[in-house]
Amino acid sequence: MRRRLLALVCVSSFLLTGCGLVPGGTERRTVTVWLMKHSASQEFLDRFTEDFERTHPDLDVDIRIQEWTGIGEKVQTALETAGPDGPDVIEVGNTQVAQYAEGDELLDLTLESIRDWGRDDWLPGLAEPGRWGTQQYGIPWYAANRVVIYRKDLFRQAGITAPPKTRDEWLTVTEKLDTGPNQGIYLAGQDWYTLAGFIWEEGGELAEERNGVWRGTLDSPAALRGMDFYRRLQALGDGPVDADEEHPPQAEVFAEGRVAQIVAVPGLARVILQQNPDLEDALGYFPVPGRTADRPGAVFTGGSDLVVPANTDDKEGAVEVVAALTGARWNTELARTMNYVPNKAALADPEAGEEGVEAMVAGATRGRATPITPEWGVVEADNPIKEYMTKVLTGADPATEAARASRRITEALDFEPG
Numbered sequence: 011m012r013r014r015l016l017a018l019v020c021v022s023s024f025l026l027t028g029c030g031l032v033p034g035g036t037e038r039r040t041v042t043v044w045l046m047k048h049s050a051s052q053e054f055l056d057r058f059t060e061d062f063e064r065t066h067p068d069l070d071v072d073i074r075i076q077e078w079t080g081i082g083e084k085v086q087t088a089l090e091t092a093g094p095d096g097p098d099v100i101e102v103g104n105t106q107v108a109q110y111a112e113g114d115e116l117l118d119l120t121l122e123s124i125r126d127w128g129r130d131d132w133l134p135g136l137a138e139p140g141r142w143g144t145q146q147y148g149i150p151w152y153a154a155n156r157v158v159i160y161r162k163d164l165f166r167q168a169g170i171t172a173p174p175k176t177r178d179e180w181l182t183v184t185e186k187l188d189t190g191p192n193q194g195i196y197l198a199g200q201d202w203y204t205l206a207g208f209i210w211e212e213g214g215e216l217a218e219e220r221n222g223v224w225r226g227t228l229d230s231p232a233a234l235r236g237m238d239f240y241r242r243l244q245a246l247g248d249g250p251v252d253a254d255e256e257h258p259p260q261a262e263v264f265a266e267g268r269v270a271q272i273v274a275v276p277g278l279a280r281v282i283l284q285q286n287p288d289l290e291d292a293l294g295y296f297p298v299p300g301r302t303a304d305r306p307g308a309v310f311t312g313g314s315d316l317v318v319p320a321n322t323d324d325k326e327g328a329v330e331v332v333a334a335l336t337g338a339r340w341n342t343e344l345a346r347t348m349n350y351v352p353n354k355a356a357l358a359d360p361e362a363g364e365e366g367v368e369a370m371v372a373g374a375t376r377g378r379a380t381p382i383t384p385e386w387g388v389v390e391a392d393n394p395i396k397e398y399m400t401k402v403l404t405g406a407d408p409a410t411e412a413a414r415a416s417r418r419i420t421e422a423l424d425f426e427p428g
Contacts, residue, residue, distance in 0.1 A: 135311025
């Protein structure tokens with residue numbers, strides 16, 4: 011990649027090695043990797059770097075940690091401006107790949123994906139948003155999806171001996187838990203990622219592409235069924251109808267001790283226990299139930315992909331780093347270290363024994379992502395889905411409000427920046 015200028019002329023094989031050359035006179039190259047803060051522990055990154063450089067004697071790895079805040083603009087600048095300090099590999103959110111791939115600013119890694127990396131085995135919620143058209147630009151790194159975090163003690167007190175397996179059972183159990191001072195579930199009215207899973211479970215979509223044109227589809231019969239299930243479940247608790255899961259943070263509400271269930275990633279349990287250590291032995295996890303007992307419900311899959319900028323001057327080195335980080339050994343190590351779901355379901359077996367991760371892995375097989383279009387970010391910025399949810403939960407006609415929200419989504423997806 012970035013070829014280092016030697017400050018001294020080295021005249022012996024010993025000095026050559028000290029000047030950044032491997033034995034035999036081959037110059038070492040440095041692959042610069044941008045990873046996001048908290049995606050991987052420093053201990054993991056140190057182990058990976060040491061092993062990679064040992065097994066790739068012509069390559070060094072320079073990992074630079076980035077903040078999520080403002081990263082979109084920073085990545086866009088790096089993709090448009092080649093420079094000696096620019097990244098060769100970048101971690102991006104799985105739903106962000108399309109906006110970078112649209113302008114031919116990423117390397118097409120389709121061949122490597124099919125030939126070497128087992129693309130057909132990747133989790134669909136990571137693999138699909140990494141594609142633009144028929145080409146694979148984003149290589150799945152890790153995933154995380156929502157499960158139900160519940161209070162085992164409150165379940166026992168209500169006479170419930172096992173978590174529900176179907177959505178109908180979930181409603182019945184939650185209604186039984188919603189008694190006295192206890193909330194059966196805390197579900198904020200604008201938790202649209204959870205709603206998306208319910209819509210997908212019914213066979214609906216947030217938006218669909220037809221003949222190259224995207225339109226919102228919250229008003230389809232299937233999507234309306236998903237919203238109706240959300241309405242019925244949300245009513246079995248005291249979640250605010252006009253706010254999302256961070257206002258107030260649902261972990262804080264759960265930690266107060268009167269909530270039987272929340273829908274969240276398992277990692278949120280750490281926050282809960284920081285605020286209420288007495289719940290250490292009370293927390294349990296199960297996959298979001300589906301319509302039938304033979305499979306979990308559909309869920310939104312969040313996570314990260316690795317991409318290679320088209321302006322890298324060391325494609326070979328960048329591809330080697332991506333192959334190592336997303337390959338079986340280090341992908342499994344990352345999942346074990348950080349309690350993630352690896353990029354292939356088959357790699358999740360070593361996680362057995364961690365209840366939250368097991369529930370997440372089970373749900374990951376039904377994982378989905380938001381519509382794969384660069385303009386989806388425009389939808390989220392204004393987010394008519396949240397307003398639609400609040401109106402339905404406060405008594406407005408679902409079909410009317412769904413049609414209105416769908417029109418706004420269609421307008422946003424037709425957005426053309428000036």
